[in-house]
Amino acid sequence: PGFLSQLIWYYHHHHHRHPRTWTPGTGPRFSSTTAAELPGALDHIKTLTEEYGIHVSMGHSAATSEVGKKGMEAITNQSVIETIIGLILERKPPYFSLIADQIHLHPRVVVMAYRSSPSHCILIIDSIELSGLPDSIYPGHAQVPFNQVKVGNKVTIEGTETLIGTCIGLDECGRNLMEWAGIELQDAVMCVTENVADAMGLEDRGKLEVGKRGDFVILEDDGTVKET
Secondary structure: OHHHHHHHHHHHHHHOOOHHHOOOOOOOOOEEEEOOOOOOHHHHHHHHHHHOOOEEEEOOOOOOHHHHHHHHHHOOOOOEEOOOOOOOOOOOOOEEEEOOOOOOOOHHHHHHHHHHOHHHEEEOOOOOOOOOOOOEEEOOOOOOOOOEEEEOOEEEEOOOOOEEEEOOOHHHHHHHHHHHHOOOHHHHHHOOOHHHHHHHOOOOOOOOOOOOOOOOOEEOOOOOEEEO
């Protein structure tokens, strides 16, 4: 909750306008992730969504299904949610994000969540700073004050199995989803383009259409990146 209060202050301080006046193309769209079980979190979720128009996600959470549902009810707009609690049982599923790396989630869980609502599935990555570097032991930093051990896509605290994050790229996540769920390339691409734009209310991007932003990546048939 303290961080969320700082986010509200930051928005006012840097933009000098009410976030609810935000329209596509006028500046950044703010999003915040919180755990619904934290003290005061439900009230802060309502404040951020109803009064400031900030998209709120639920994630990094140990909430029960009941508390998670209360958090979802506090989010008055369609928002991204980083848990599969209740996805299959919801008549109107929320947007949800998955890291398809076989470390955060088992492939069967990824497939189950995706098939529950393909149009609401969003692929994301940790995007930690060791991505692209060779396997080795790297020094920590202010956020992670421990040596970091990178083996493949997995990064842990040295001497433990505590996960810091993964180094998988978004294109590899897309290829994994294609393989695990047996879907076509265009279906996987929607999970990193159109679905994301729809979740954030960004009408000026997400599809290859006349008048929309020309921000695109050329992929091979198997989902590997050819050109950017």
